[in-house]
Amino acid sequence: MTANSEIDMPAQTAGITHSEVTSVEPAIAVNNLNIYYDKFLAVRDVTIEIAPRSITALIGPSGCGKSTFLRSLNRMHEVIPKAHVEGVVQLNGEDIYRPDVDPVTVRRRIGMVFQRPNPFPTMSIYENVLAGMRLNANRLSKPDADEIVEHSLTGANLWGEVKDRLDNPGSSLSGGQQQRLCIARAIAVEPEVLLMDEPCSALDPISTMAIEALMEQLKDQFTIVIVTHNMQQAARVSERTAFFNIDGPGQPGHIVEMDLTEKMFSNPQEKATSDYVTGRFG
Amino acid sequence: MSQPVAQEKINKAPTSVPDRLFSSLSRASAVTILLVLSGVAFFLTIVGWSGMFGDIEGMSGSDNFLEYVGPLVFGTVYSATLALLIATPLAFAVALFISHYAPRRLAQTLGYVVDLLAAIPSVVFGIWGITVVAPLMSKNVYPWANDNLSFIPFFSGTASTSGRTMLTAGMVLAMMILPIITAISREVFLQTPRLHEEASLALGATKWEMIRQAVVPYGRSGVISGAMLGLGRALGETMAVAIILSPSDGYFWSILTNQNSNTIASNIALKFPEAYGLDVNRLIATGLVLFLLSFGVNMLARRVANSGFSGAAG
Numbered sequence: 001m002t003a004n005s006e007i008d009m010p011a012q013t014a015g016i017t018h019s020e021v022t023s024v025e026p027a028i029a030v031n032n033l034n035i036y037y038d039k040f041l042a043v044r045d046v047t048i049e050i051a052p053r054s055i056t057a058l059i060g061p062s063g064c065g066k067s068t069f070l071r072s073l074n075r076m077h078e079v080i081p082k083a084h085v086e087g088v089v090q091l092n093g094e095d096i097y098r099p100d101v102d103p104v105t106v107r108r109r110i111g112m113v114f115q116r117p118n119p120f121p122t123m124s125i126y127e128n129v130l131a132g133m134r135l136n137a138n139r140l141s142k143p144d145a146d147e148i149v150e151h152s153l154t155g156a157n158l159w160g161e162v163k164d165r166l167d168n169p170g171s172s173l174s175g176g177q178q179q180r181l182c183i184a185r186a187i188a189v190e191p192e193v194l195l196m197d198e199p200c201s202a203l204d205p206i207s208t209m210a211i212e213a214l215m216e217q218l219k220d221q222f223t224i225v226i227v228t229h230n231m232q233q234a235a236r237v238s239e240r241t242a243f244f245n246i247d248g249p250g251q252p253g254h255i256v257e258m259d260l261t262e263k264m265f266s267n268p269q270e271k272a273t274s275d276y277v278t279g280r281f282g
Numbered sequence: 283m284s285q286p287v288a289q290e291k292i293n294k295a296p297t298s299v300p301d302r303l304f305s306s307l308s309r310a311s312a313v314t315i316l317l318v319l320s321g322v323a324f325f326l327t328i329v330g331w332s333g334m335f336g337d338i339e340g341m342s343g344s345d346n347f348l349e350y351v352g353p354l355v356f357g358t359v360y361s362a363t364l365a366l367l368i369a370t371p372l373a374f375a376v377a378l379f380i381s382h383y384a385p386r387r388l389a390q391t392l393g394y395v396v397d398l399l400a401a402i403p404s405v406v407f408g409i410w411g412i413t414v415v416a417p418l419m420s421k422n423v424y425p426w427a428n429d430n431l432s433f434i435p436f437f438s439g440t441a442s443t444s445g446r447t448m449l450t451a452g453m454v455l456a457m458m459i460l461p462i463i464t465a466i467s468r469e470v471f472l473q474t475p476r477l478h479e480e481a482s483l484a485l486g487a488t489k490w491e492m493i494r495q496a497v498v499p500y501g502r503s504g505v506i507s508g509a510m511l512g513l514g515r516a517l518g519e520t521m522a523v524a525i526i527l528s529p530s531d532g533y534f535w536s537i538l539t540n541q542n543s544n545t546i547a548s549n550i551a552l553k554f555p556e557a558y559g560l561d562v563n564r565l566i567a568t569g570l571v572l573f574l575l576s577f578g579v580n581m582l583a584r585r586v587a588n589s590g591f592s593g594a595a596g
Binding site for chain 2: 074076079104105106107108111112114116118119120121122123131132134135182185186189
C-alpha cells in the first residue's frame with residue numbers, strides 16, 4: 001500500500017475521528033443515526049458520509065452492528081418487526097426516513113446483495129435477472145427484456161458462462177455464479193447504490209476474486225457499500241473504510257473511525273482501529 | 283477414538299431387552315397396518331364381486347353395475363370438486379393471512395380456531411348444513427342465481443326451495459376440508475426461506491409482490507398436496523352429504539335443484555340399513571370403487587408432496 005498524497009487534512013467532527021476528503025456531494029449522508037430493535041439500541045449515533053461511485057467498506061468484530069447499519073441504509077432493517085431508527089439518512093440529499101417516503105421506493109433506488117446467494121429457486125436465470133424489473137408493473141417487451149438480461153449479466157461478468165442456458169433454474173449455478181446472478185439482478189433495475197452484506201463469506205477464494213474484480217468495475221457506475229469480515233478484502237477493494245466496534249455485550253455498536261482505506265490500515269487515528277486491523281482482537 | 287466404538291454400537295442390532303421389545307412392537311404395528319389395509323381391500327373385492335358381476339335379477343333395479351355406480355362416482359367427484367373449488371382459495375387466503383399478515387397473537391388464535399373446525403363431527407356439520415346453510419341459501423342466494431345466471435348450465439333448472447342441493451353440500455364439505463388445506467398451506471408458507479423473502483423486498487417489492495414472487499412459488503406444491511388431501515376427505519365424507527343432499531338417480535350438472543347425483547358414501551349410508559341379498563354386495567362393490575378412488579387421490583397427493591416443495595427442491 002502506497003501512501004496517498006491527498007490524505008493529509010484530518011478533520012474532527014462530533015466526537016469521532018473523521019478525516020474525510022470529499023470534494024463531491026456524498027451519495028449517502030448519515031446523521032446521528034440510532035438503530036433499534038424494539039427497545040434495544042443496536043447501533044448508536046452514526047454520522048458518516050459515503051462518497052459516490054466508490055467502494056466504502058464497513059469492518060468490525062461480530063455483533064458490532066455493521067450489518068444492521070447497512071440494512072438501515074435501504075430500510076431493510078425495518079422488515080424485522082418493531083425495528084426502527086432515529087436520525088437522518090439522506091440519499092442524494094433526500095431523507096429516506098421521512099414519514100411520507102415509501103420504503104419500497106427506497107429499495108428500488110438502493111439495491112442489496114446478501115451474504116448467501118439467494119436467487120429465486122423457482123425462476124430461470126433469465127427470470128431471476130428480470131425479477132426486479134417485473135415489479136415495475138409496466139410490461140417489458142421481449143427485445144427490451146433480452147437486452148436488460150444481457151446487459152446486466154455482462155455487467156455481472158456472468159454472461160459468457162450462462163448465455164447458452166438462460167432457461168435453466170438459477171439454483172443450477174455454482175455458489176459464486178449464483179452470487180454474480182444476484183448482483184446482475186440487483187443492477188438490472190439500475191439502482192443508485194449497491195449494498196453488499198458480506199457478499200463473499202459463503203464463497204471459495206476463486207469466486208471471491210471474481211466478485212472483487214466485478215466490484216472494481218461496478219464502482220464506475222454505482223456507489224458501493226460493503227460489509228466484510230475480511231480485512232484483506234476491505235484493503236483490496238475499498239477506497240474508504242469505516243471501523244465499527246462494540247464496548248461489550250449488550251452495548252450498542254458504534255463507529256470508531258472512518259477514513260481513506262490506506263490510512264485506516266497504515267496509520268489509523270484510534271488505538272482500537274489499529275488493534276483491530278493488525279489482528280490484535282476481533 | 284470414541285468414534286469406532288460408537289459406530290460399532292450403531293451397527294449392532296439392539297441387544298438389550300427393552301430395545302428388542304420396542305423394535306418388535308413397532309414392527310408388529312407396521313405389519314398390522316398393512317394387514318388391515320389389505321384385509322379391507324380383500325373383503326371389499328370378495329364380497330363386492332357378486333355385486334359387480336352377479337345376477338342383476340336379484341337386485342333392485344335392473345341396471346348393470348357400471349350403470350349403477352356411474353352416477354354415484356359422478357356425484358362423489360362432483361361434490362368433492364365443488365368443495366375443493368370453494369375451500370382452496372379460502373384456505374389459501376386464510377393461510378397467507380396467518381403466516382404473513384396477522385399479528386402474532388391473532389395468527390395463533392386464528393390458526394387454533396381453524397384447527398378446531400377439524401374437530402367438529404361431520405354429523406354436526408350435516409345438521410348445520412340442513413338447518414342453517416340450506417334455508418339461508420335457498421331464500422337469499424339460490425333464487426337470485428337461478429334468475430340471473432341460469433344461462434350457465436350449472437345454475438339452470440328449478441331452484442330448490444329446501445336448499446338441499448349440490449351447492450349446499452359442496453359448501454358444507456368445503457368447511458370440512460378447510461382446516462387441512464389451511465394447516466398444510468400455512469406450514470409451507472411459514473417455511474419460505476427468509477433469504478428469498480428478503481431478496482424480493484430488497485428489489486423493492488411490496489408485501490404482496492414479495493408474496494407472489496417468493497412465498498407462493500415456494501409453497502405451491504404444498505398447497506396442491508394439501509388440496510389433494512382435502513379432496514380425499516371430501517370424497518369419503520358420508521354423514522353431512524347424507525343429511526343435506528336430496529338424491530336422485532342419474533347424472534345432474536345443475537347445482538341448485540332438488541335433483542342431485544348422490545355420492546357413494548352417502549348412498550351406502552342411506553341404503554345399507556334396508557338392503558338385503560345381492561343389493562348388499564352391490565353396495566359393498568361401490569365401497570370398493572370409493573376405496574380405489576380415495577387411494578388414487580392420496581397417491582397423487584403423496585407424489586405431488588414428494589416432488590418437493592417446488593421451491594426447496596429446485
